[in-house]
Amino acid sequence: MVVLTKPALKPANFYSGIPVVDLLEPGSAALLVSACEELGFFKVTNHGVPMELIARLEAETVKFFSLPQHEKELVCSANPFGYGNRRIGSNGDVGWVEYLLLEIISKPVPHASSLAFLREPSAKSFCCALNEYVMAVRRVACKVLEKMAEGLKIEPRDVFSKVVMDEESDSVLRLNHYPSCQGFNGSMTGFGEHTDPQIISVLRSNNTSGLEISLKNGSWVSVLPDQESFFVNVGDSLQVMTNGRFRSVRHRVLANGNKSRVSMIYFGGPPSRERLAPLPLLMGEGEKSLYREFTWCEYKTSAYKTRLGDDRLGQFQR
Numbered sequence: 001m002v003v004l005t006k007p008a009l010k011p012a013n014f015y016s017g018i019p020v021v022d023l024l025e026p027g028s029a030a031l032l033v034s035a036c037e038e039l040g041f042f043k044v045t046n047h048g049v050p051m052e053l054i055a056r057l058e059a060e061t062v063k064f065f066s067l068p069q070h071e072k073e074l075v076c077s078a079n080p081f082g083y084g085n086r087r088i089g090s091n092g093d094v095g096w097v098e099y100l101l102l103e104i105i106s107k108p109v110p111h112a113s114s115l116a117f118l119r120e121p122s123a124k125s126f127c128c129a130l131n132e133y134v135m136a137v138r139r140v141a142c143k144v145l146e147k148m149a150e151g152l153k154i155e156p157r158d159v160f161s162k163v164v165m166d167e168e169s170d171s172v173l174r175l176n177h178y179p180s181c182q183g184f185n186g187s188m189t190g191f192g193e194h195t196d197p198q199i200i201s202v203l204r205s206n207n208t209s210g211l212e213i214s215l216k217n218g219s220w221v222s223v224l225p226d227q228e229s230f231f232v233n234v235g236d237s238l239q240v241m242t243n244g245r246f247r248s249v250r251h252r253v254l255a256n257g258n259k260s261r262v263s264m265i266y267f268g269g270p271p272s273r274e275r276l277a278p279l280p281l282l283m284g285e286g287e288k289s290l291y292r293e294f295t296w297c298e299y300k301t302s303a304y305k306t307r308l309g310d311d312r313l314g315q316f317q318r
């Protein structure tokens with residue numbers, strides 16, 4: 001049991017400037033590019049994922065987190081995959097959160113996790129919802145990544161999406177549960193500030209606030225929750241591929257004093273052997289690469305040795 005001794009925190013103000021990208025709107029590619037440059041974060045509507053599927057996975061997730069503690073702990077403890085409680089990663093980070101971190105396996109069709117408990121008959125409906133959701137959210141990630149290429153006016157249009165659609169892609173699904181933190185006279189850190197290492201993160205939460213992002217000027221703002229939409233984060237790998245043009249957004253979660261928050265996040269990552277470097281197509285004349293070339297395997301190995309709030313890309317900068 002980890003004891004959290006940090007003092008209670010005050011949530012940031014809600015921000016009204018979060019760009020909303022309607023995937024059915026033909027002109028949305030330019031808006032999406034400016035959102036990636038300015039914030040590294042935006043909201044996606046008309047994404048095509050049925051609310052019924054989203055609600056089904058949320059219900060299964062809530063059911064899982066409502067199990068007695070000893071039953072949840074029978075699931076492999078997160079290392080990195082499995083069930084985790086209060087500890088995030090393996091380098092001493094803690095938060096007011098419990099979670100399931102699931103590996104996405106691409107073959108024969110994308111599905112979530114090799115964890116044994118998901119193969120038990122009692123977990124059948126959870127497993128089905130997870131697998132359907134993974135397929136659907138990956139399609140959203142792919143559409144968004146294609147629109148990014150369109151907005152940047154680069155060909156082929158699948159230059160980013162093919163990396164996460166690759167059969168070897170190293171992608172992850174995370175289900176987070178932030179219990180309400182009543183009695184702490186304010187909010188607690190649910191998930192400390194960090195950037196996501198992958199290419200793209202597609203997040204959906206219930207209607208409980210808590211997610212905060214950092215603006216270019218370093219100030220923190222709160223994201224108004226919207227359970228029918230997805231929120232997209234630019235990850236470190238996309239910042240590298242765009243030579244810093246797109247911004248990997250720092251974000252964090254404060255647990256809510258009154259309501260519990262449930263979020264499900266798809267992290268679209270490259271295959272292990274993928275070489276990450278700025279795309280030559282995006283480099284202006286005489287523009288220098290800000291990063292040395294590295295593989296995703298190298299980056300991930302180094303990222304998993306860091307604390308949540310560390311600057312993980314620093315050592316790959318030229």
Ligand SMILES: C=C1C[C@]23C[C@@]1(O)CC[C@H]2[C@@]12CC[C@H](O)[C@@](C)(C(=O)O1)[C@H]2[C@@H]3C(=O)O
Binds near residue numbers: 090
């Ligand atoms: C403290 C850590 C947790 C994390 C691995 C790390 O060492 C640094 C990056 C963290 C992060 C943030 C985004 C995702 O939630 C995550 C799964 C990832 O790929 O990188 C987590 C890692 C984790 O929880 O294991």
Ligand SMILES: O=C(O)CCC(=O)C(=O)O
Binds near residue numbers: 203
């Ligand atoms: O739970 C959330 O809303 C965000 C969590 C997050 O940033 C992460 O899991 O990387």
Ligand SMILES: [Fe+2]
Binds near residue numbers: 194195196201251
């Ligand atoms: Fe994150």
